[in-house]
Amino acid sequence: MPQDNNWQQQVWQQPAAPQGAPAPQPQGCPPYYQPEPPKKSRGWIVALVAVLCVFGIIALGMWSCTSAVSSSFGTLGALGSTATTSDVDYLTSDAVGVIDIDGTIQYDGTTCSPEGLKAQLDVAAENKHIKAVVLRVNSGGGTATAGEEMAAYVREFSESSGKPVVVSSASMNASAAYEISSQADFIYTAKTTAIGAIGTALQVTDLSGLLDKLGISIENVTSSDSKDSSYGTRPLTEEERAYYQNMVNQINETFIQTVAEGRDMTVEEVRALATGLTFTGMEAVENGLADEIGTREDAVAKAAELANTTAYKTVKLDNPSSSLSDLLDLMSESRLSADDLAQALKELENDGSLAR
The missing domain is CATH 3.90.226.10 (2-enoyl-CoA Hydratase; Chain A, domain 1)
Structure with missing residues (x-):
């Protein structure tokens, strides 16, 4: 017993181990219990997986909805x-x-x-x-x-x-x-x-009278006299009017010939119908x-x-501009309400297109 007490006194009186060094263990005795270090939190991984799952479910739902609606196209x-x-x-x-x-x-x-x-x-x-x-x-x-x-x-x-x-x-x-x-x-x-x-039209608007009444004066600096003829800041000259009329006639003639060729008609037959x-x-x-x-x-x-x-x-x-992409564009608009989305889906089901 005295020996045992002496041994215990030696153990309990040992100086503390330096920081970072393992505490000495008495020979022949089981090691003292040391608690495990706390585990690092894995909450952010769970949150990330949850977010990805939510996005996946949304994408799958939109794809399924579009696939079902597209079946009405046939x-x-x-x-x-x-x-x-x-x-x-x-x-x-x-x-x-x-x-x-x-x-x-x-x-x-x-x-x-x-x-x-x-x-x-x-x-x-x-x-x-x-x-x-x-x-x-x-x-x-x-x-x-x-x-x-x-x-x-x-x-x-x-x-x-x-x-x-x-x-x-x-x-x-x-x-x-x-x-x-x-x-x-x-x-x-x-x-x-x-x-x-069947016909061709070219429109030139003359705003010069209105500009005069408003007291607005516009000067066009051009490389030629007729460069500003279609700007609407002055009336056409007789030469310019004749020029544009000739252009319209040429374009209209190609129109008539195209129709005659496609419909297996004579140019004269089509021209008689080309009243505009x-x-x-x-x-x-x-x-x-x-x-x-x-x-x-x-x-x-x-x-x-x-x-x-x-x-x-x-x-x-x-x-390739699919109805799905149009639907996603609509859904991305912050002002889109549930009623707007329902109406868009209804239009998609009816004719395969989305109206805005």
């Missing part, structure tokens, strides 16, 4: 089947491609522009399953040069691909829009469609500017008939 084919394919790359059977030309003919990259229309015609030409194309036209015209180019693309597509093109006229198919339509193999129109308006005014669909069928009264579905069926196919789907050919 229209009935000859056998009554509905095409739910929105991407021509997934076509596995015969189809009729529908291209909407809805709006002003201009250079805006949509299917109302030369670039946009040609892009979709190229898709139709390269896809072996697309046997024909329907142009659904609802336009009052626009830029003369854009209409000229688009008419040439329609003619080239029909000639090079051998696939028929049929036009379905909506409420209006006029001016440059009709120039494009005239190159199709067949033109349908409604009875009340405003169609035709539209005709009703009924009058257009009588004077040769259209072939039959019919609907969009009639046009699709006619296109399939000309392509010698009886079992087919319809697929919409449109620019």
